[in-house]
Amino acid sequence: MSRLGRVALGLGLALQASEDFRDLEGAVEYAESEGVPMPSVLAPLGSGTMVSAGLGIALWKLPRLATGAAATFLTVVTLTMHDFWNDDPDDRSGDRLAFFGNLAMLGGVLIALREAWR
Helix, strand or coil: CHHHHHHHHHHHHHHHHHHHHHHHHHHHHHHHCCCCHHHHHHHHHHHHHHHHHHHHHHHHCHHHHHHHHHHHHHHHHHHHHCCHCCCCCCCCHHHHHHHHHHHHHHHHHHHHHHHHHH
């Protein structure tokens, strides 16, 4: 992965996650609606983790930790919060879009993770 690719991936992850802090109440409410335990703690913690991981990837600082944290977060969130297959067929589009967007980000993170372990 090129330096430009790492910067683009990392900034994309960090900026996307930072949006949760602009509407923290909404992020907490969404987490609660998805059954996340302690949403007022875990929603900002998860967003902060992704901001940190994204910056770590962009700057290539602690790359093993940054890519590992991002991969773990994306895997858990994608499978538990965007499980569109459990949604009503008429309400699947939002979760389905989020699922595949996260899957694409996870693919980039896994490429970076492999590079971090070289």
